[in-house]
Amino acid sequence: MCENKIYTVSIYTENNIGLLNRISAIFQRRHINIESINTSSSEIDHISKWTIVVELSEDRMKKIIGQIEKQVEVIKAYYHKEDEIIYQESCLFKIKSEFLFEERQIQNIIKDSNAKIVHVNREFFVLEKSGRTEDIELFHRELKAFGIMQFTRSGRIAVTKDEMKISEMLKVF
Amino acid sequence: MEESYTLEKKEKTITKESISGSEALMKCLMAEGVETLYGYPGGAIMPVYDQLYKYQDRIHHVMARHEQGATHAAQGYSRISGKVGVVIATSGPGATNLVTGIADAQIDSTPLVCITGQVSSHLLGSDAFQETDIIGISTPVTKWNHQITKAEDIPKVLAKAFFIAKSGRPGPVLIDITKDAQFEEFDFSYQKCIGIRSYKPVPVVNKKRIEAAAALINSAKQPLIVWGQGIILSEAEDIFKALVEKSGIPAAWTILGASALPTSHSLNVGMVGMHGNYGPNMLTNECDVLIAIGMRFDDRVTGNLDSYAKQAKVIHFEIDPAEIDKNVTADIAILGDAKDSLTQLLPYLEEKTYSDWHQKFKDLYAIEYDKVIKNDIHPTKEGLTMGEVIHQINLQTKGNAAIVSDVGQHQMIACRYSNFNITKSNITSGGLGTMGFALPAAIGAKMAAPERDVIAIIGDGGYQMTIQELGTVFQQRIPLKIVVLNNEFLGMVRQWQQLFFDKRYASTEMTNPDFVAIAKGYYIDAQKVTKRSELKLAVQEMMASDGPYFLEVCVEKEGNVFPMIPSGAGVSEIRLE
Numbered sequence: 001m002c003e004n005k006i007y008t009v010s011i012y013t014e015n016n017i018g019l020l021n022r023i024s025a026i027f028q029r030r031h032i033n034i035e036s037i038n039t040s041s042s043e044i045d046h047i048s049k050w051t052i053v054v055e056l057s058e059d060r061m062k063k064i065i066g067q068i069e070k071q072v073e074v075i076k077a078y079y080h081k082e083d084e085i086i087y088q089e090s091c092l093f094k095i096k097s098e099f100l101f102e103e104r105q106i107q108n109i110i111k112d113s114n115a116k117i118v119h120v121n122r123e124f125f126v127l128e129k130s131g132r133t134e135d136i137e138l139f140h141r142e143l144k145a146f147g148i149m150q151f152t153r154s155g156r157i158a159v160t161k162d163e164m165k166i167s168e169m170l171k172v173f
Numbered sequence: 174m175e176e177s178y179t180l181e182k183k184e185k186t187i188t189k190e191s192i193s194g195s196e197a198l199m200k201c202l203m204a205e206g207v208e209t210l211y212g213y214p215g216g217a218i219m220p221v222y223d224q225l226y227k228y229q230d231r232i233h234h235v236m237a238r239h240e241q242g243a244t245h246a247a248q249g250y251s252r253i254s255g256k257v258g259v260v261i262a263t264s265g266p267g268a269t270n271l272v273t274g275i276a277d278a279q280i281d282s283t284p285l286v287c288i289t290g291q292v293s294s295h296l297l298g299s300d301a302f303q304e305t306d307i308i309g310i311s312t313p314v315t316k317w318n319h320q321i322t323k324a325e326d327i328p329k330v331l332a333k334a335f336f337i338a339k340s341g342r343p344g345p346v347l348i349d350i351t352k353d354a355q356f357e358e359f360d361f362s363y364q365k366c367i368g369i370r371s372y373k374p375v376p377v378v379n380k381k382r383i384e385a386a387a388a389l390i391n392s393a394k395q396p397l398i399v400w401g402q403g404i405i406l407s408e409a410e411d412i413f414k415a416l417v418e419k420s421g422i423p424a425a426w427t428i429l430g431a432s433a434l435p436t437s438h439s440l441n442v443g444m445v446g447m448h449g450n451y452g453p454n455m456l457t458n459e460c461d462v463l464i465a466i467g468m469r470f471d472d473r474v475t476g477n478l479d480s481y482a483k484q485a486k487v488i489h490f491e492i493d494p495a496e497i498d499k500n501v502t503a504d505i506a507i508l509g510d511a512k513d514s515l516t517q518l519l520p521y522l523e524e525k526t527y528s529d530w531h532q533k534f535k536d537l538y539a540i541e542y543d544k545v546i547k548n549d550i551h552p553t554k555e556g557l558t559m560g561e562v563i564h565q566i567n568l569q570t571k572g573n574a575a576i577v578s579d580v581g582q583h584q585m586i587a588c589r590y591s592n593f594n595i596t597k598s599n600i601t602s603g604g605l606g607t608m609g610f611a612l613p614a615a616i617g618a619k620m621a622a623p624e625r626d627v628i629a630i631i632g633d634g635g636y637q638m639t640i641q642e643l644g645t646v647f648q649q650r651i652p653l654k655i656v657v658l659n660n661e662f663l664g665m666v667r668q669w670q671q672l673f674f675d676k677r678y679a680s681t682e683m684t685n686p687d688f689v690a691i692a693k694g695y696y697i698d699a700q701k702v703t704k705r706s707e708l709k710l711a712v713q714e715m716m717a718s719d720g721p722y723f724l725e726v727c728v729e730k731e732g733n734v735f736p737m738i739p740s741g742a743g744v745s746e747i748r749l750e
Contacts, residue, residue: 014371018308018318025313066495072317072337075371170370 002057006035007079008087008158009065011050012042012166014073023050023074026067032056036089036155044167047075053156076169080160087158091136092118093127093143094150100125106146113139124149181333182368194324195220195355198288199228201331204363207259209233209250209620211243215263216303218290220355225261235620235649238641240267242613244274245639248283249617252600253575253625255408257338258617260287265303268349269310273607275345276314280604281429282406284343286334287311293353294322307349316344324357328364336366341374342493343406375492376508378517386488386505387521389462395530396422397453397460397485399445399474402429402603403467403492409512410434410596413466416515421525423534425453427468429603432593436572442534446474447738448585451545451747452537454738457482458745459533466490467511470500471604480743490514544749545735550590556729557705559586559658565712566628566656567592574626575600577618579611579635582664585734587630595625609638612655616645619653626654626716633659633685640691646721647695654715655697655723657688660730668733673740692723699723 013019020039027034035053042049054061061079068077097120099106110117115129129139136153192200198221202210212234214222225234237243240262247258258278262271268289278285292301308320317337319330327350334346390396404413410433417424417434423442424434434441443450445457457463463485468474475481478500489496489503490511497506507514549560563586566574572592577600578584584601593599600618602610615629636657646653667681692699698718702711708726715722738747 017320018312021309021312029313063495063499066497066499070493070495072369072372 002059004055004057006053006055006082007058007061008082008085008156009050009052009054009068009077009079010158010160010164011052011068011077012044012075012164013048013050014075015046015048016073019071019073022071023068026064027054030060030064032060032064038155038157040157042166044170047166051156051158076164076166078160078164080158084162085158085160087132087156088130089133089136089154089156090128090130091140091151091153093148094124095127095143095146095148097121097123097125099146103146106143109139109142113142115139181329181366181370183332183364184367190361191358192361193220193224193355194327194350194357194359195224196227197324197327197359197361198331198350198355199224199232200361201328201363202232202259203228204365205257205331205335207232207257209235210259210261211235211237211246211250211617212261213237213240213243213263213267215267215290217264217292217352218261218267218355220352221261221288221290221350234261235616235645237613238644239639240270241273241609242639242642242645244271244278244285244287245607245610245613246617246642246645247285248274248278248281248610249577249600249614250621251283251285251617252614253597253618254621255597256621257284257286257335260285262287263290263303264292264307265305267303268307269305271347272310272314273605275311275347277602277605277607277610278345279314279316281602282343282402283345284338285345286331286338287345287347289347289349290355291320291349291351294351295353297351307347311347314345315347318347318349320349320351321354322351324354325359327354328361329366332364332366333369336369337372375510376494378507378509378514380517382505382507383514383517384521386507387518389486389488389505390420390422390464391521391523393462395460395527396420396462396464397456398422398424398464398466399427399453399457399468400424400430400433400466401427401468403490403511404430404433405597407467407492407511409467409515412512412515412519414438416519416522419519419524420522421527422464423453423527423531425450427471427474427603428588428599428601430468431588431599432596435594436592437594443538444589445744447476448589448734448736450538450589451541451736451749452534454736454744454747455537456533458484458743460485462486462488464488464490465501466515467492469496472500475500475744476738476746477741477743480745541736541749549586554729556732557702557708557726558732559583559728560590561705562656562658562708562726562728563587563590563630565708569712569716570626570628574598574628575618575622577601577611577615577627577629579629579631580606580608581632581635582660582668582732582734583630583632583658585665608635611635612639613642613645615653615655616642616649616651619651620649628654628656630656630658632664633657633661633683633688634663636688643692643695643697647697650720652718652720654718655692655721656715657723657725658728659685659688659725660728660732661685662730664732665734667731671731671733688725689723697721697723699725701725701727703727
């Protein structure tokens with residue numbers, strides 16, 4: 001048996017109702033937890049791009065790619081190892097405004113982390129940070145000491161170092 | 174959603190007229206060549222039934238007695254004819270009752286188009302009367318599904334549904350149509366779908382791999398073919414027979430592959446799998462090249478994968494890329510339609526005989542005959558056996574009947590001992606193992622092939638799961654033959670309880686009703702056989718009958734099906750007793 005690793009799955013699909021259910025059912029049926037999932041428009045008009053992060057063995061990953069590609073509205077699916085992609089995640093922190101003015105340390109943390117203040121009012125301010133998983137985890141740990149009112153984090157989005165020839169594939173039709 | 178429809182290829186035939194969505198549905202069905210469909214009316218599908226009334230001279234709607242029965246009837250219709258089976262049901266419980274049949278069709282690759290009514294679009298999500306999320310429910314068991322809320326979408330979605338159901342590896346499609354879309358009028362035109370850009374149903378055969386496969390086959394000393402339903406679905410029977418005969422390679426079948434090559438063919442070495450024949454199972458682990466064609470290495474075929482054909486090079490001919498390396502790793506995988514692949518392979522193959530290798534199959538058959546088969550089909554013990562009933566049917570039909578079996582011991586016996594001369598003659602629930610399949614499936618099969626003798630072989634358990642379809646048999650006067658092999662047990666479960674659960678017969682003993690009286694209640698000719706001496710005459714009477722006929726045969730209560738590969742064991746650990 002090969003060992004479990006983090007894989008990022010890229011799927012190009014038609015933009016149809018119900019496809020989320022169909023794709024997620026492929027993982028659910030095999031008792032695999034989806035670590036994160038993101039769908040958005042892609043570089044091609046009217047084609048959606050999905051980015052799914054899962055942890056499993058490569059053998060199972062390959063079989064799941066086959067099951068995903070089997071779906072009528074899926075154009076192509078790929079899986080990537082960590083070193084084959086450039087990825088980012090984004091997160092938001094809501095923190096009491098008093099800390100921003102009274103705690104010098106928090107100002108340094110914000111400065112060092114390349115986080116952005118996207119909103120400030122009397123009661124709270126909102127920080128936005130993008131980065132790799134470990135950058136966000138570190139930032140979270142640093143801010144936790146001051147008390148975080150709300151925290152949320154997006155799924156991973158990724159582009160590959162190698163080309164994915166979707167446009168060529170669609171031209172063949 | 175609308176965007177993607179422009180991305181389908183369509184035939185150019187346009188006629189415009191303003192009609193309702195439900196009338197448009199009739200015209201779509203007729204354009205797809207649908208003559209018979211199975212269903213059950215209800216509130217949310219009433220506009221469609223109103224049109225079925227109008228078009229009753231052109232579309233024959235068969236009312237089942239339960240929506241599950243309608244799905245199995247459509248499956249039987251499809252399996253014997255190769256056409257798409259069509260099912261209609263209402264929303265809510267009508268739709269959920271389809272799920273078992275849809276799941277069965279999905280795992281056995283049967284093309285179905287199921288049309289369900291849905292509450293009006295303004296009520297969606299309001300927990301309206303008979304509202305259920307059938308799209309959500311059916312997603313994991315359909316090849317494709319789609320909800321229509323506007324009448325104008327009906328033609329394009331239906332065209333897509335038929336194309337998807339039938340093309341590539343076939344499967345079930347469900348189309349849910351809201352009631353307002355059924356009423357709404359629009360300008361109708363119909364174009365058949367001939368392609369979808371995100372869907373590549375038939376991979377192109379790779380010629381280099383064909384050559385590599387041929388070289389491997391030609392160099393083999395002890396090759397074995399295992400074929401599945403792919404031969405039947407691609408209608409490759411003739412080229413397959415030519416290939417088997419030219420290459421001289423022994424060929425074994427999976428349960429759904431049965432009948433693609435006649436049972437009596439000298440190179441047909443029998444069934445593989447849990448209750449398959451001794452020879453092909455044992456010799457799977459001795460062959461040097463295993464040629465799998467249109468089959469998916471189901472666990473009931475392979476047993477424990479860790480000891481399955483480890484010594485062999487595997488060549489896998491398959492239409493569905495997801496099946497390659499799923500269970501068994503292929504040394505050479507050839508994607509494509511079986512008929513295309515085999516047609517390309519045939520010229521490369523050398524003519525051979527493999528007499529020593531064939532002798533091994535004959536020797537193992539002799540052992541199986543002595544230990545199992547002889548006692549099954551020519552028993553000397555007191556109780557009737559299931560095997561002798563099948564044997565008697567073989568004698569009287571000369572192997573030309575279509576056998577529709579249910580699930581359990583009688584299914585294994587029917588598949589093991591039926592003689593099949595004609596393809597598409599073994600109709601059974603292989604993948605899902607759905608008890609209750611046979612009676613409704615036989616209805617569909619007989620309607621699709623009225624010229625053929627269709628015999629349903631059913632156990633006393635499964636029969637009672639869809640026994641209400643006797644009403645359909647009676648109302649439609651379908652001259653099919655129903656044989657119930659009654660052992661007063663859920664026999665296969667009881668066999669496992671005997672072998673693996675210390676004979677603790679939990680909930681497997683059946684206290685049965687008077688089956689003959691029930692059949693007669695539906696005005697179906699019926700008789701019951703309890704003695705060996707009565708069997709031949711009873712089968713004769715059944716086969717001579719012009720109308721539907723019910724025959725109950727009381728067989729020994731605790732008969733077991735052998736050979737058997739115990740669950741979790743390897744194919745060469747097959748037991749004869």
